[in-house]
Amino acid sequence: MKFGGREELTIRKRNGDAVPFNQARIRSAIRKAVLAVEVKPKQPPEKIADEFTARTVSGLEASPTNLDTLTVEDVQKAILKVLHEDAKNGAGALTSDPLRLWEAYLFYSMGRKLVREGLLPDELFAPKTIIDDSVRHVKAWNRRWDCDSTEKLNEWYRGEKGKDIRELMDGAEKERAEDMRNAAKRIQNALEEKNVRLIAICGPSSSGKTTTIRSLLAFLSQSLPNLRFQGIEVDNYFMGWDRHPVHSYNVGGEQVIDYDYEKPAAYQVDLLNEHLALLLNGKRVLLPEYDFRAGRSYLDRIPFRLEEGAILLLDCLHAIHPMMTASVPRQNKMIVYTEAMNMIRDADGEYVRWTDVRLMRRALRDPAHRGIPKLATFWHWWLVRQGEAEMLPFIKTADLALNGGHPCELPIYKRFLHEALVREMLPVFEKNPDLYDALARARRIDRLLGQVETASDAQVDLVPRASVLREFIGGSAWFEGL
Numbered sequence: 001m002k003f004g005g006r007e008e009l010t011i012r013k014r015n016g017d018a019v020p021f022n023q024a025r026i027r028s029a030i031r032k033a034v035l036a037v038e039v040k041p042k043q044p045p046e047k048i049a050d051e052f053t054a055r056t057v058s059g060l061e062a063s064p065t066n067l068d069t070l071t072v073e074d075v076q077k078a079i080l081k082v083l084h085e086d087a088k089n090g091a092g093a094l095t096s097d098p099l100r101l102w103e104a105y106l107f108y109s110m111g112r113k114l115v116r117e118g119l120l121p122d123e124l125f126a127p128k129t130i131i132d133d134s135v136r137h138v139k140a141w142n143r144r145w146d147c148d149s150t151e152k153l154n155e156w157y158r159g160e161k162g163k164d165i166r167e168l169m170d171g172a173e174k175e176r177a178e179d180m181r182n183a184a185k186r187i188q189n190a191l192e193e194k195n196v197r198l199i200a201i202c203g204p205s206s207s208g209k210t211t212t213i214r215s216l217l218a219f220l221s222q223s224l225p226n227l228r229f230q231g232i233e234v235d236n237y238f239m240g241w242d243r244h245p246v247h248s249y250n251v252g253g254e255q256v257i258d259y260d261y262e263k264p265a266a267y268q269v270d271l272l273n274e275h276l277a278l279l280l281n282g283k284r285v286l287l288p289e290y291d292f293r294a295g296r297s298y299l300d301r302i303p304f305r306l307e308e309g310a311i312l313l314l315d316c317l318h319a320i321h322p323m324m325t326a327s328v329p330r331q332n333k334m335i336v337y338t339e340a341m342n343m344i345r346d347a348d349g350e351y352v353r354w355t356d357v358r359l360m361r362r363a364l365r366d367p368a369h370r371g372i373p374k375l376a377t378f379w380h381w382w383l384v385r386q387g388e389a390e391m392l393p394f395i396k397t398a399d400l401a402l403n404g405g406h407p408c409e410l411p412i413y414k415r416f417l418h419e420a421l422v423r424e425m426l427p428v429f430e431k432n433p434d435l436y437d438a439l440a441r442a443r444r445i446d447r448l449l450g451q452v453e454t455a456s457d458a459q460v461d462l463v464p465r466a467s468v469l470r471e472f473i474g475g476s477a478w479f480e481g482l
Helices: 023-037 045-062 072-092 098-116 132-144 150-158 165-193 209-223 269-280 354-369 374-388 392-397 409-431 433-449 457-461
Strands: 010-012 018-020 198-202 229-233 246-251 254-259 284-291 296-305 311-315 333-339 400-403
Touching (some): 010 072, 023 045, 023 098, 072 098, 072 433, 098 374, 098 392, 098 433, 132 400, 150 409, 165 209, 165 333, 165 400, 198 209, 209 229, 209 311, 209 333, 246 433, 254 374, 269 284, 333 392, 354 374, 374 409, 374 433, 409 433, 409 457
Parallel strands (some): 198 311, 198 333, 229 311
Antiparallel strands (some): 010 018
């Protein structure tokens, strides 16, 4: 095979060995991904795999990478690039859902990488990035309450068939309270039976971590009134924008900068671990402070000491990644994982994607609390998904999993988001080819929101102030500003 004008090309494996470059392995990996993701492939999987393989090879040939030092990582990046860019073709894409294929390949390849690096035990690798028991529980609850599809949810909001949205809202809040109560009991048992010094709440972006940790503390304070919990905001350990990878998009003839702060490497991990070790040994530290609007990190800003016998709390997307709390022995920490498990089928019979629900949540939250416009939240989301690929494969290592989703949320988000999506965002994404990922996601969410009723003001007012939904629509009782 000729490659870049050569008769033979070698590729450097992760162990340093050089082996012949083999297109068949690329083709096989892509074909498996297509078979796993595409329910009704637009073309035979073999043909799709052949085309993506050819694009990958062409991309490598055109790449500035020195072909003499080509690595497995270079090939993986090239494959992911062509899978992602297929979304540029819209209806003419090779697959029916390019972003789903890209994400499936991204998460699987990252998970296998983590296994090879010894960070994740092979038996705990979660290629589906879901926790089966939790999903089955949510599915069963939705079926029992007859709200497991967008149409059935609409009946609740329209008051049809004897349904009253107040009843569903109340039932959902009671179910979440019961989940929190059971979780608090498990945490209490762990605190009493083990030498747990740190509890980390983790989960993908906008999964409801902040409300979850405050809900858990409320229940724990009832059963353990004398136990003290103290938290630090791990986001304060972000590095400044000048140290993040930079991406740019042409938007209306101007270059817009987008910083990638979604990976574990975006944090000052060594400093965090240094502080964790000191705090758990009773030392006083000066925590950093991060200014999201300015993109700057300020060191030695916040005096903090863990009181004797107190439990340290972390609220961090990546806390499940072992490097984030490496200085704390595993037996001394408890990992609580949360995800917005919205198990509702759309009009096509497909389950609503959790990533779409979380994107809507973040698009509502970011403008008010991080000074980030909704437009930027959408075009940034592909970086969010890349960052989550370094976290989600670890979900089976969590000690406890909680649902941060809510069966009533879609019509409520439509009330706040849909008009802006249609009038402001979609036209911008459609006119700017660099924003193809945002366009594909916006169109998918537009279709979804078009299937559900719009919650009225009175229905929005039914959302309790302690609800996880208030973290994103405002009016939360758990902390000021939300």
